[in-house]
Each structure stands twice: as C-alpha cells, then as structure tokens.
Amino acid sequence: MNDALTRPDGAARVLDAKGLPTYAFGNRSVMWWGTMGLMAIESTVFALAIVCYFYLWTRIDRWPPGVPPPALLWGTLNTLILLVSVWPNQFTKHAAERRDLRGVRIGIVVSLAFAAAFLGVRVLEFSALGCRWDTNAYGSIVWLLLGLHTTHLVTDAYDTGVLAVLMFTGPLEGRRFVDVSENAFYWNFVVASWLPIYAVLYLAPRVL
C-alpha cells in the first residue's frame, strides 16, 4: 500500500497537506487514542481491584464476614440509570458527528440530568453498603471499589458539564465536536466498567 506514495519514476514526490481536513472522528483522531490510553489504565485498575476482592475472599471462609451483602435496591436502580443513560449519550455522540449543534445541546443537557440522577443514587448506595471502610478487609475493598468508580462518575459528570457550558457559550469549532464525541465514548466506558463492579459487589456474595 505504501508504495503508492513513491512515484514509479522515483522522483521526489510532494504531498500537499493543504487539502486534508483539520479534524476527524473515531479512531482517526488523536483524541480517541488519548482517551483509549486512559481507559486502558483505568480498566487495569478496576480489574486489579476486583482481583483484590476475590483474593481477600480466599482468605476468609465466610464471605462477607460479619456483615450482610450490600442492599440490592440502590445498586440495581443505579445500574439501570447508568444503562439508560447510554441512550442520550449516544444521541449526543451522533449529533456531534453530524455537527448538529442543537442536537448536541439537547443531548448533553439530558446526559447531565442522568449524571445528577446516578450521583444522587450513588450517595444512597454508599449508605446501603452495610459496612464501613474500617469494619474489616471486606468493608475496605468494597468501599475502595465503589469509591474508585464514583471518582470516575464525578470526573465524567464534571467533564460533561464543562463541555455543556462550552457548547452553549464557548468558541465553537470542529474539534470541539470531536471532544463531545470522545467524552461520550468515555461515558460509555464508565458505564461498561460499572457492570463487572456491580456483579462483584452485589451479586457475587449472594451467588457464589
């Protein structure tokens, strides 16, 4: 394929970059690779935290030790909210890729609403865990897992908030739509990374 760039007669070829676009969506854009890098790091952290959870499980015969497993209500509700939040998120992503400013503005505001919803429910989730971080090793790893994911929820909601303000006020150019698209891509990762954590925190003690 790359021979197409060298002319058959071997003369030095000139590529005029003036004609090329100045931004692109998806994995063509440099932003996508940066976001993918952060996602790789965070998923490694989540995976290792889950490994810690099961490692500590092997150290104790009765799990969870001395406390009931976390109440299902708020966790399951939050999982639903997160899953449904993918819909406005995807809507925003496609609007951004169409560079439809009005669509992006609507989508991003609805996404913010969902963000507020799941952050609120997350506070209730913490109270329904049934243990403190310093009750025992189980309490520590449960609070660590939920805390790690909550940090990502907060940063994700904050990023979406900043982008929303930018969409309504700031100077708009093509690459800002790429930012909105990447933020939606990261949002989906935060939702996707919650599913195994939900399964580990809420279902594993009941099922395994």
Add this chain to the structure above:
Amino acid sequence: MSALLPAGPQAAHVAALWDVMLVVTGIVFVAIVAATIVAVARARRGAADAPSDAAGATAGEQRSHRIIWAAVLASTVLLAGLVVASAVTDRALASLPTDGALRITLTAHQWWWEATYEDGGVHDRFTTANELHIPVGRPVLFTLAASDVIHSLWVPELSGKKDLIPGRVAPHAWRADRAGTYRGVCAEFCGYQHAHMALLVIAEAPDAYAAWAERQRQPAAEPADDAAKRGRDVFLTSTCAMCHAVDGTTAQAQRAPNLTHVASRRTIAAGTLANSPANRAAWIADPQAIKPGANMPPHALRPEDARALFAYVDTLQ
C-alpha cells in the same frame, strides 16, 4: 557460614544444583562474550565515511539467520534443561523424610527468635530463644510464625530460607547430617535491628541433645548465695519481670526471651555478643548502645542492685 558448604541434605541438593548452574551459565557467558569479541575483532574496520551497504549480501544474511536460529534453539534447550534440573531439585527438597521429626515452633519477633520445643508430651515442652540445639541425623519440622512484621529464617549450611509472615503459619523442615555450630540470620528487612537478629543452630549427637533438652526443661536453680538471692528480688521487682520470664519464679511475661537458662547459651542479644558475665553486664546496663532501637530499655537500678542482678543472672545456667 556459606551456602556452598552444606551440612544437611537440603543445602546439599541446592549446592549440587548450584554447581550445574554455574557450569552451564559459565559456558554460555564465555561463549557470548567470546562471540562478541571475535565479531568486533574480525569485522572489517569501517572507515568513518565508508558508505553503508544497506542491502547487505543476501547470501551472508541467510547464513546469519541460520546461525541465529541455531543459537536460539541451543539456548532454549539449555534453558529447558535448567528448568528440569530445578524441578528435580525441588522434588528432592520436598521428599525429605520427616517421620520421627523433632517439632519446634519458631516465632520471629522484632529482633529475636523464640523457639518452643514440642519434643514428646505436653509437659516436655520448653521455650528458649536465639539458640537451637538439634540432634544430628534426626529431621527437624518447624512451624514458622511471626508476631509483628515479616522475617525470614535462613541457615545457609542447612537449608534455603523461609519467610515468617504474620497471620500465616508455614511448615519448614531440614536435617543436620554433620555436627557443628551453624549461624543463621534473618533475611527479610524487619526494622532497626534486622542486622542483629542472628540464630545459632548447634547440631550435636542425639544423647548430647537429650541432655541439653533435659536441662532446658528444669526450672531455674534456687540461687545459692545471698547476693544472687537479692539479685532475684531485684529482677522480680524492677523492669526485668515486666517482659522476661524465668521458669520457677513468678516472672512469666512472654514479651521478651525466656531467661531460665540464659547463662548457658553461647551468645546473647540474638547472636550479637558472645555470652560472658562482662558482656551480659554491658548488655543489661545499656542495650541501646549495642542494639539501638531494640525494645529493651536501659535499667534504672542503683549500682549495688545492678551488681546483685548480674550475680543472679550468672546463676541462670
């Protein structure tokens, strides 16, 4: 004190593996260094501006590839061989017969070793510190535990090291086939006095061991002269009894080494000082000068009380 002068089967297996490894890796090392030197020496000296023949003779290239493949194959075979040798040694180590073993529970503390001999019935148990006497030819089965941080038991002449980890109990076995005094160390960094946490293992004939064990089981002898008697009172009413135990007296604290037969040991302060009246006095007077950071405070006794205490400690044979 050397891992290459084994006095037991465990260390002997490893010493044998060491010889194999040394020979094989030595040959490979010499081969690679020789190849490098020859390659550099015989390669045509390139003048600074000699044009680089980027294409390179293809025939020569093929030959290089074949040689490299051969060398890689040889390395893989050698490595596989070493893995097998290691696994065989591992199996040999694991197959040490432990029937009729002498059972010792070894607990590591910050900066000394507590050994409880469970040889025979419950009433035959006795506790000593920093010095193990073991019968030659009879396997010893340790139960290793740590009371504070991670330590590691290592007596090079007898066996590889084994960590003592708080919250876990680990089995460890070895056997001494040659009589002698073997010095062991703590091999895992464990705080200020990690450097002075040695352990003396004295392998001796079974009857000598039995005599020693019998002596260890006896409580402390009643002090004869009145200086020693007064020393015992000082021991029981000052800082000593808060941590140390002497069987046969009311001092039964378990936080520090058992002193019932301390005067009969070859070293004191976990192998730091040779055991002599002068060293004992110096150690009791100011332990922080010898082992700064150790958990033993300097005593606050009047000189005559101190002298009586030293006299009493001398009687704890």
Add this chain to the structure above:
Amino acid sequence: MSVATTAVTPPSAHEPERGHAGARIVNALATVDHKRIGLRFIVTAFAFALAGGVLSGLVRHQLAAPQSTFLGPDAYDQIFSMHGTTMMFLFAVPVMQGMALYLVPLMVGTRNIAFPRMAAYAYWMYLAGGIFVYAGLLLNIGPDVGWFSYVPLAGPQYGVGKRSDFWAQLITFTEVSSLLIAISVITTAFKLRAPGMSLDRIPLFVWAMLVTSFMIVFAMPAVMLASTELLLDRLVGTHFFNPSEGGDPLLWQHLFWFFGHPEVYLIFMPALGMMSPIIATFSRRPVVGYPAMVLSLIATAFLSFALWVHHMFATAIPELGKTFFTAASMMIAIPSAVQIFCWIATLWTGRVRLTTPLLFVLGFFVILTLGGMTGIMVASVPLDLQVHDTYFVVAHLHYVLIGGAVFPLLGAVYFWFPKITGRLLSERLGRWHFALLFVGINVTFFPMHQLGLDGMPRRIYTYAAETGWGPLNFVASVGDMITDVAMLLFAVNVVRSLWRGAVAGPNPWDAATLEWAVASPPPSPNFDEPPIVGGREPLWDAGGIAGRVRGLAHEPPEALVTTVVDALPDHRYALPQPTLWPLVSALATTALFVGSVFTPWAVVWGAVPVGAAMTRWFWPRRWEYRQRIAVERSP
C-alpha cells in the same frame, strides 16, 4: 496567581525570541516543545541519579568495615531506601521516557509529541514528586523500609510517622507522570508517523519505546492501587493488609511485584531500543533480523507480566505455582537471547567502528549477560531460596540494571549528545569514562556474589567482624569509589563539550534514522516539510526519503495525522500551543497529594483547584480559536 491570567502572547513556533528575562522564564515554564520537555526529564533524572549515587556512596562507606559507627540504623535505613527509590522511580524510568520524548517525534518524522501539554504536566508532576520526597529525607521523613516497602513493616503499626506515606505518595507522583508520557508516546508512534513509515519501517528505538509504553500502561496501575491501599490503611484505618481483620501482607507483595517485574523490564526495554541504532550505525549496516527483534521486544513485554512471583519464592505459596514461575522466568531469557544473537550477527557481518557509544554497547554484552546468567540462577526456586534477599541478589540486580540499562543509556548519551547540543563529546574522555566505569562496576558488584553465598543478608546497616564479610565489603567500597571517579569524568566531559566540543553537523555518525536529517540541535518545529519515508533506513536507502509534505501551517503549528498500519496521510492536527496551565494544574495536584498525606479531607478540598486549573487548561482561548477556525476544513 496573577501571572497566569495574563494571556500569554504565543512565541513564534520557532526559537523563543530573546525577550527580557521575565518573558523568557514564562516561555520556559509554558513550553510544549517535546525537545525542551524531554531534555528536562533527562537532566533532572541525571540530577536525581547523582543524588542516588551520593546515597550509595554513604551506604558503601558504612559497610566498608565491620561494626562501623558512621551511620546508625535509623539514618542507614532512610539512606538505602532512598537510594533504591531514587534510582528506580526518579532516575531509571524518567530518563528513558525523557529520551523517548526527545527522540520519538524526530525519528517518526513529525513536529511534536501527540499531547505536548500533558507531557509538560507530567514533567512538573515528576519534578514535584522528586522534590517532595527529598524534602522529606532532609526533614527526617525519608522512607525507611526499602524501595518496595513491604507491609506490615510499612503498615500503620510498625511504619511510624509519615515516612511510608511520603514513599507511597511519591509513587503516585511518578506513576501519574510516566503513565501520561506513555500515552503520548503510544499515540505519537501510532498516529503521527511520517507518510510511508508503515509498521515494518518503524525504527527499532521507537518500537522499544512503544512496547515500553504499553508495559507502563498495564503495569503502573498495580503499584498505584497498592500505594493507595497502603495510604488508606495508614490514614483512615482500612484493613487491606491487616491479617487480624481479613487482610493479608502477601496482597501487597502480589500487587507490588505484579508491577515490580514489568518495571525492571520497562527500564531494560528502552536500553534495547538504544542498542540497535548504535550497533547499526557503527557496523555500517542495518540490524540483522528486524522482525525477530520486534517480536522479541513484544514477547519480552508479555512474558514480563508472568514472572512476578519469583520475588516471593521464600513465602508460603504452593510449590507447584512456584515451578510455573521458574519456567516463565527462564523462558524470558530467550527473547533477550534472540536480540543478543542478532546484534552479534550484525557486528560480525558489518564494518565495525570502535567509538565510545559502541564501547558502552560492548560493556552491555559483558555485564548484562553476566547479570542474565545470575538471573537464570535466581529463577530456579531451590537456588533462589539460598540467595534471595542476600547480596547475591544485590549483585544480580546491579549487573542487570547497570549493565542492561545504564551502559546503553550512557552509550546513547554519547551517540545523541551531538544531535541534542550540536557538539560532540570527547572520545578520549569517553574511553576513559568507559574503562573506569567498567572496572568500577565489576570491582564493586562481583564480590557481592560471594558475599551473598557467604550468608550476608540485604539491608543490614553493620555486621560483626567474625562473619568474615569485611574484606570483600572493603573491595566493593573501593570499587564504588572508582565508579564515582568514572562518573565524575563523564560530568567533566559533558560540561566541557557544551562549550569546547567539536561542532557536529546534522549527521556526525552517518546514521540512518530521520532525527539525523535535521540540524543539530533541531529547530523547534523539527521538520518545516516533514519527509515521506520510502524505506526502513531513510538516510541510507536509495529512495529512503521519497518526498516532502507541504502545506502544514506554522501558525498554528500543524502535524500530519496518518493511519496506524500503513501511515497514509489522514488529516491535519493543530498542535496545542504553549500555556502555563499545565504548571498550575501540577501545582494544584501537588497540593492535593501532599495535603492528603496529612488529612484525607485534602482529597475533597484539593480537587476544587485541580478541577478549576484543568478546566482553564482545556478551555480554548480566543486567539488560538481564531487561528484554527481560519484554516479549518471539516472531513
């Protein structure tokens, strides 16, 4: 922060103009030029290496004779812990990433690193971490439980005061820094290559840094999680490592070494990347077996994640598990063997020119190979049980790290110094430096093998005379002094050559890769007209540089984004402009990290300034927006 709000008028993309001192300082603090940031990483890392060297001098002075009272246990513990922590976290990884920051964009033929502002932020975080932990050492809060800080000694009960907190927080600083650089290097290597540089034409140094960056992305999170758990245990009373409440001290060792072993390989990997161009250049021919070299790098990377338990052979882990790790630890020698054989074949069939860089490479062949041999020995469970945590392992790790990473690094400094500064280092001083260092390293560390077999454990601040360890320790201390003299010679050579070194043109060694196609030192946007690559050795192959890319703007500076596999031109990417906000964000993050050592609430309140600074960093500025909108073309 009044300084930051004044809108910084952008210096032209070329050399920052000679404004008055204040403007030059602001430009220096706001720079996003990958060369200036890369050079800062390298110089700062060598400064920390000097500090680590001084600490090792103190250690050797203390151990030169039995029962020495030069240092007490408390001081010695802090010194040897800081020596290890400095060399691993503040020297080895940052200096390799600094070389990558400087060279990768030049070698792939682009104008800047992919995320230059993030690279600037990463440098400030690295610098802040180094200052933070060295301030701790001077205030008697230096880490004192070794560079891997085993729990429970580093735990809340036995790790007294804030020393282990300072160590754990240093990990957070340096890991954030190296993770961000890793992402930048990966994105640059994949997306900003010159057109025509397909995957099989990427220089071997760039391959090495790419693979290293992937290892960083998947290894560093393990130690970040471990240090976070340690901080939580120490500050808010969680029980990750408390055996009485369900925790386990071995969880720390698993997490740390899952990072620890890839860490030593990701220090070794860039050195492999530096060896290939040096050997190719001074053998006057490309390295034999390019695909084999690349596949060995990748194989080493994968295998390095399967070895970590060989650091824990002495713990109570099932024997069968350990044998697997013996096999894996020995098998990782094969990819390295492939590379060494390919290099020897290159030298064998090339026309060798014995210059100082090549001397250091030959030093690698001797010292690293010896370290590799002892590595194979400690890979075996029974043998490791005899030598683990003794001076045999101290000898092994220094042979592998100094032979495997420092020698190629010094060779690389001699090789690329002309490109970075425009002046050659003196060959005469270079040869003396090599000879003294080679002798010093061997005299210092070879006796330690015997000391280890004689039962000398690691990390002891003194030893009794009757142990018989005195003479060999004295020899090691003498060797350390020879090493100090050698490194002093190196410093003299560098300082002298900055002014009186021979002027080096664009390509003093007639090397093959793209960084030698630009002036020395390279102008700020590297390539006015980025090249189109026609072969694996652009400056050697006939059609190597097959053309030029025109039309990339200078205001704003643009780079050409190309596809991953075949590097076909895709779109123009306006590179971020200099700004002070990465520095401000780094200061805010430092305040958060330092505060969180003293009170957990610092994490909550510290997040506000960090969020504000990063929002201001992200927010597009009017003059940047006007520049970009002028040249914008949608896909």
Add this chain to the structure above:
Amino acid sequence: MNASRRMLPVCCVCVSLCACEREARTFPAPSPPPVPASQEIAAPARTAPPASGPNEKNAYAMSEGKRLFHWYNCAGCHAEGGGDKGPALMDDVWIYGSAPENIYATIVEGRPNGMPAFAGRITPEQTWQIVAYVRSMSGLVASTAAPGRDDAIAAHEPESRSERKPPKDAAPPAPTP
C-alpha cells in the same frame, strides 16, 4: 512580594520544626538511678515528675507508648481504652486530671481502687511514652503524630482519627472502706 518572601523561610522553618519533632527517633540513654541508697528495695520511688516529655508531638514515642500499653497489660483493666475494671481512657472524663503530669503520677504512684504503682518497674522514658499514648486515645495530641490502626482486631478508630474530646476533670470517687 517581599511579605511573601519573608513568609516563605518562616513557614519552611516551622514545617521542618514540627516535622523534626514528629519524626525523631530518640533511643533512651541509661538515666542515673533516682532513689537514694538508704531506701530499701521495693519502696515506690518518690520521684518528682520531670517536665512533660517531648512526646506529645513525637510519633515514635506514641507508637512505643501503644506497644507498651499492650505489653504491660494496661488493656487488662482498661480494655482498648473503653474501660473495664479500670476507668475508660478514650472519653473526656478524667478522675485525676488529664495533664501529662497527672497521668505520669497516676502510673508511677498508682491510684486507689486497683491502679498499681509502677515506680521502678517502668523506666521514666517508657512512662512518658505511655502517658503520651493515653492522651492520644481521647484526641488530645497532634493527630498527624498519633498512631494509626494496629495489625490487630479493630477495637476502635485509630487514635489518629479520634477527634479531640476536651477533658472534664471529675471529682475522684470516695475511696472504698
């Protein structure tokens, strides 16, 4: 600008001061014998309590105090500070006063209703370390220097997390006949 230039060295000094105090490891030197020769052995030493040790801000001293609190079996009567036969130590009620000298006197001379006199059995340095730890149980010391959790079953929040409970000096109970 010059104000902050003066402020910088000042706060550096005070940071280093409090850091030095918190992190110093002072291993005790042998102290001269306190009791005059004529006294017979077991009499509790009538010692004037020396000034309060520097232990309030020293992490090593309080960590040693916590170790000694368990080694010398203070927990036998005071439990983990919650109180048992002996009074609670982590609350704000102080029968004999909460000042370091009061606690020092309580340990050395003992108190009615079962508190033994440890004069001569615990060295002065160790006594001051225990005093500092006892005060840290109710948050009366610098929280950055107070000990963290123990590698033991968690009886209570670590001392570094216990908030400050201003001491109320209650009247001593009437000694039982």
